[in-house]
Amino acid sequence: MDYLIKIRRDLHQIPELGFQEFKTQAYLLDYIRSLPQERLSIKTWKTGIFVKVHGMNPSKIIGYRTDMDGLPITEETGLPFASVHQERMHACGHDLHMSIALGLLTHFSQNPIDDDLLFVFQPAEEGPGGADPMLKSEEMREWMPDMIIALHIAPEYPVGTIAIKEGLLFANTSELFIDLKGKGGHAAYPHQTNDMVIAACTLVNQLQTIIARNIDPLDSAVITVGKISGGTVQNIIAEHARLEGTIRTLSEESMQKVKHRIEALVKGIEIGFECEATIDYGSMYHQVYNNEELTKEFMDFSRRLADVQVIECKEAMTGEDFGYMLKEIPGFMFWLGVHSPYGLHHAKLNPDERAIEVAVNMLKKYLSFKGNRS
Numbered sequence: 001m002d003y004l005i006k007i008r009r010d011l012h013q014i015p016e017l018g019f020q021e022f023k024t025q026a027y028l029l030d031y032i033r034s035l036p037q038e039r040l041s042i043k044t045w046k047t048g049i050f051v052k053v054h055g056m057n058p059s060k061i062i063g064y065r066t067d068m069d070g071l072p073i074t075e076e077t078g079l080p081f082a083s084v085h086q087e088r089m090h091a092c093g094h095d096l097h098m099s100i101a102l103g104l105l106t107h108f109s110q111n112p113i114d115d116d117l118l119f120v121f122q123p124a125e126e127g128p129g130g131a132d133p134m135l136k137s138e139e140m141r142e143w144m145p146d147m148i149i150a151l152h153i154a155p156e157y158p159v160g161t162i163a164i165k166e167g168l169l170f171a172n173t174s175e176l177f178i179d180l181k182g183k184g185g186h187a188a189y190p191h192q193t194n195d196m197v198i199a200a201c202t203l204v205n206q207l208q209t210i211i212a213r214n215i216d217p218l219d220s221a222v223i224t225v226g227k228i229s230g231g232t233v234q235n236i237i238a239e240h241a242r243l244e245g246t247i248r249t250l251s252e253e254s255m256q257k258v259k260h261r262i263e264a265l266v267k268g269i270e271i272g273f274e275c276e277a278t279i280d281y282g283s284m285y286h287q288v289y290n291n292e293e294l295t296k297e298f299m300d301f302s303r304r305l306a307d308v309q310v311i312e313c314k315e316a317m318t319g320e321d322f323g324y325m326l327k328e329i330p331g332f333m334f335w336l337g338v339h340s341p342y343g344l345h346h347a348k349l350n351p352d353e354r355a356i357e358v359a360v361n362m363l364k365k366y367l368s369f370k371g372n373r374s
């Protein structure tokens with residue numbers, strides 16, 4: 001599987017943000033076109049790709065989805081194959097996801113099964129979300145899979161393990177952008193201004209009271225403000241501040257409740273600081289809900305494989321727009337152990353590449369089991 005490690009490293013060097021995956025798409029297409037073409041049909045959609053592997057006696061289409069985009073992070077791994085794109089990094093494992101998909105595609109282009117396979121290379125998972133529009137595209141409607149699966153790397157689990165559960169696996173998400181506009185001025189005359197840095201700091205603290213005091217302690221929700229910006233220079237009181245964050249909940253109902261409370265607190269800030277505020281929820285992802293029957297069958301199947309250990313995990317507050325595909329198509333997502341002391345979205349994330357072979361070997365067996373009748 002050395003060729004897949006090379007592919008992963010090549011892709012790792014060229015991370016691109018959502019819907020800008022031009023080099024990534026070109027790299028993938030070059031590789032896909034180098035495979036035996038007899039059984040392949042290829043379509044592109046924006047910066048994404050669909051590849052259908054025609055089965056020998058198809059009665060259904062089995063989908064396999066990988067995401068493609070990177071994150072706006074400056075890599076700090078010091079690896080010889082680190083990102084060559086400034087302030088961009090594959091810090092969520094999509095480089096591994098793509099190489100695993102290419103490993104499976106390579107195998108099945110030469111060893112077709114009875115059923116058709118559809119490989120979905122999806123852009124913009126980290127944002128603004130490629131799964132929903134891709135699902136609604138004519139290209140995908142024409143090749144709509146009967147079931148679909150995907151994986152996500154998990155730094156906290158060792159290589160050789162997968163983690164999964166039936167039902168809810170990942171949370172509902174909504175991005176959160178709040179702009180505050182007041183009256184700036186001289187640092188020595190605060191009484192003549194409405195300081196938006198103070199307003200922003202107050203709001204960040206207040207937002208956490210929603211989790212502590214408005215959500216049932218037996219439910220779970222997260223509000224993370226990942227970025228604050230505002231002001232111009234150290235001795236001018238800021239007239240503008242912006243909070244950028246994300247909301248995570250285990251139900252749609254809790255999402256509505258959190259948003260309702262955010263709106264109330266933001267109104268309070270407007271009154272209290274005599275400023276204007278706007279809230280933008282950006283993009284939202286539907287929860288990842290694993291089909292019970294298919295997940296159970298996959299877990300039973302995987303437990304029989306000698307080289308894979310199956311862990312039944314809890315749900316996580318991560319988000320994934322693959323949730324939109326699972327809303328319409330039966331299927332599941334699972335975690336693939338890649339052991340790294342640094343987690344997802346960390347500048348030092350360094351997944352163990354041996355997990356690529358583990359995933360390709362097990363999924364070759366699983367897809368053959370699902371797609372062959374004898």
Ligand SMILES: CC(=O)N[C@@H](CCC[C@H](N)C(=O)O)C(=O)O
Binds near residue numbers: 125245247317319344
């Ligand atoms: C697996 C993973 O890390 N996914 C991302 C999805 C981000 C969704 C959106 N941009 C948001 O921030 O709400 C995650 O952060 O969980």
